[in-house]
Amino acid sequence: MSEFIVSARKYRPQKFDEVIGQQHVAATLKNALAKNQLAHAFLFCGPRGVGKTTCARILAKVLNCQNLQNGADPCNECSSCQAFNDNASFNILELDAASNNSVEHIRTLIEQVRFQPQQGKYKIFIIDEVHMLSQQAFNAFLKTLEEPPPYAIFILATTEKHKIIPTILSRCQIFDFKRIEVDHIVGQLQHIAKTEGIKADTEALHVIAQKADGAMRDALSIYDKIASSTAEDITYKDVVENLNILDYDYFFKIVNSILQEDLPSILVLFAQIIRQGFDPEQVILGLSEHMRELLMAKNPKTLALLQVSEQLQQRYLDQATLCSQNLIVNSLNILNQADINLLRSKNKRLHTEIALTKLCYLSRAFEPAISQEKKTPDLSKKTTLPTAAPQKISPNPPETAEQAAKTTEVEDKSNQDSQSTTPNKEDSKTEALDKKKSFMITPSFNLGNLSQEIRKEEELKKETKSEPTLAGITAVFEEYIEHEESNATKTALKNTELELKQSGLYIYVPNTLVKDMVQQEAPLLQKIRDTFNFDGKDVRVIIDAAKFPDQEKFTPKKILTNKDKYEIMATENANLIKLKNVLNLKSDNE
Numbered sequence: 001m002s003e004f005i006v007s008a009r010k011y012r013p014q015k016f017d018e019v020i021g022q023q024h025v026a027a028t029l030k031n032a033l034a035k036n037q038l039a040h041a042f043l044f045c046g047p048r049g050v051g052k053t054t055c056a057r058i059l060a061k062v063l064n065c066q067n068l069q070n071g072a073d074p075c076n077e078c079s080s081c082q083a084f085n086d087n088a089s090f091n092i093l094e095l096d097a098a099s100n101n102s103v104e105h106i107r108t109l110i111e112q113v114r115f116q117p118q119q120g121k122y123k124i125f126i127i128d129e130v131h132m133l134s135q136q137a138f139n140a141f142l143k144t145l146e147e148p149p150p151y152a153i154f155i156l157a158t159t160e161k162h163k164i165i166p167t168i169l170s171r172c173q174i175f176d177f178k179r180i181e182v183d184h185i186v187g188q189l190q191h192i193a194k195t196e197g198i199k200a201d202t203e204a205l206h207v208i209a210q211k212a213d214g215a216m217r218d219a220l221s222i223y224d225k226i227a228s229s230t231a232e233d234i235t236y237k238d239v240v241e242n243l244n245i246l247d248y249d250y251f252f253k254i255v256n257s258i259l260q261e262d263l264p265s266i267l268v269l270f271a272q273i274i275r276q277g278f279d280p281e282q283v284i285l286g287l288s289e290h291m292r293e294l295l296m297a298k299n300p301k302t303l304a305l306l307q308v309s310e311q312l313q314q315r316y317l318d319q320a321t322l323c324s325q326n327l328i329v330n331s332l333n334i335l336n337q338a339d340i341n342l343l344r345s346k347n348k349r350l351h352t353e354i355a356l357t358k359l360c361y362l363s364r365a366f367e368p369a370i371s372q373e374k375k376t377p378d379l380s381k382k383t384t385l386p387t388a389a390p391q392k393i394s395p396n397p398p399e400t401a402e403q404a405a406k407t408t409e410v411e412d413k414s415n416q417d418s419q420s421t422t423p424n425k426e427d428s429k430t431e432a433l434d435k436k437k438s439f440m441i442t443p444s445f446n447l448g449n450l451s452q453e454i455r456k457e458e459e460l461k462k463e464t465k466s467e468p469t470l471a472g473i474t475a476v477f478e479e480y481i482e483h484e485e486s487n488a489t490k491t492a493l494k495n496t497e498l499e500l501k502q503s504g505l506y507i508y509v510p511n512t513l514v515k516d517m518v519q520q521e522a523p524l525l526q527k528i529r530d531t532f533n534f535d536g537k538d539v540r541v542i543i544d545a546a547k548f549p550d551q552e553k554f555t556p557k558k559i560l561t562n563k564d565k566y567e568i569m570a571t572e573n574a575n576l577i578k579l580k581n582v583l584n585l586k587s588d589n590e
Contacts (some may be wrong), residue, residue: 008217020188022178041172048215049219057092060084063124090118093109093112097132098132106133113125122153145172180214186205187561193223204236267356270283274349288336291335297317335359504534504540505528510543512543515543518541
């Protein structure tokens with residue numbers, strides 16, 4: 001049984017060109033080596049797991065290599081490179097300042113600086129986590145760091161540059177390492193999976209890269225954990241279960257329910273998430289991140305900020321077309337307030353449900369204001385109004401002002417008489433109800449004749465229905481859209497194309513989201529069947545993106561590797577392959 005080596009060590013870069021996501025640092029160091037303008041002290045700072053110590057080890061290896069390749073690549077064949085690979089080089093000393101942070105440890109290091117290298121030109125000191133040194137240790141290190149021997153080079157690495165005293169910073173060349181992009185991490189994981197013979201879904205690797213938060217070492221550790229728990233096949237489901245991550249499908253469903261103002265569905269989904277062991281905080285944070293992705297998808301300038309797979313990008317773009325800018329921004333505000341107040345809440349589940357309820361009915365705040373009197377009549381005002389008999393309009397209205405005044409006086413007197421003779425309205429309503437009840441007759445049906453009555457009603461309905469026409473169906477659609485309250489549903493119904501065939505009505509839509517929205521509008525489809533004669537015909541909702549050329553699908557730019565660039569150039573110029581063979585050059589992956 002062979003010894004297992006973690007991916008972070010097994011696939012550790014051995015050359016500057018293999019370092020992922022730190023091209024600015026690698027290019028600067030390679031130019032300095034080519035021009036022989038190296039400083040005596042370097043400070044590599046940045047987040048964890050981004051390649052600080054790796055670059056320090058590569059630089060130390062290159063400095064003592066006896067047969068450099070391309071001016072900045074170690075040969076891995078000379079005695080110095082072999083000693084470095086075997087961790088037996090006496091010219092390269094690594095010190096962990098986290099555990100060796102006292103003055104005595106620095107004094108020991110200074111004593112070692114006095115001895116010249118046994119093999120090679122330089123003696124390199126790599127001090128990791130240098131910010132952990134004490135104040136006295138920093139002071140003891142100052143003089144040696146400022147004026148070291150010509151053969152001594154110091155490479156300091158830290159994750160917290162602000163903790164290093166300014167006198168140390170002023171004596172070093174500072175290189176700021178940045179977080180590694182998600183696409184770069186995914187590319188490296190795909191390369192490792194292919195090398196190991198493991199099939200890995202792109203979405204699964206994207207989840208690993210996002211969970212690593214820009215650290216390549218963390219991504220490789222997560223990859224090793226998941227690869228050891230699966231049978232040579234890494235799927236999105238495996239990653240979600242192993243990392244205890246909330247599936248993004250829940251958030252897509254929640255937003256769809258918000259657009260339809262379907263509060264029961266939202267609460268049922270939230271209950272399912274809680275039953276799976278997730279906390280309300282994870283729901284708030286996950287939904288906030290989902291809304292943020294929708295906001296990025298609203299504008300072409302921010303599409304590059306969607307660090308997800310190509311398939312997931314299209315889902316975000318489709319859903320973003322149904323969400324208004326105001327809805328997304330205000331949803332983020334509500335979720336942010338819920339996240340802040342959730343820590344102080346005693347009933348976190350209820351607090352989260354209140355936030356979800358606000359989101360469900362948030363779209364109503366941006367619809368045109370409708371008069372409350374039109375929606376719900378004020379009954380209190382109705383009881384105080386006089387009940388007058390309907391007035392007859394005379395065919396010949398008065399021509400002069402005097403005649404008009406006389407007519408007005410007569411009408412006022414008749415109204416006063418009617419008010420004096422009208423009884424109390426509550427009494428009149430009671431009498432009206434009694435009269436209505438007296439005339440109500442409960443019909444009695446014979447079970448034997450019930451089927452005949454139903455057939456007669458169906459035949460009567462068929463006679464009243466008209467033959468379907470495209471203009472008539474379009475008019476029904478437009479009328480339904482005009483009276484629809486939800487802006488999301490209006491957008492979905494407008495984003496359709498109707499076609500009437502002999503087999504029935506075909507409603508074409510651009511994507512799955514619009515199809516689901518149209519199919520859920522059962523009243524509209526039923527109204528079409530009730531208005532037109534669709535016997536033997538069907539009403540279908542079909543996805544056909546070709547009928548909607550204005551909605552261009554987002555195709556993310558592919559990041560080309562050095563090998564991809566070489567293959568493209570080789571297809572355009574065949575002499576490039578000959579040049580490679582003559583010079584005996586090799587690519588990174590060969």
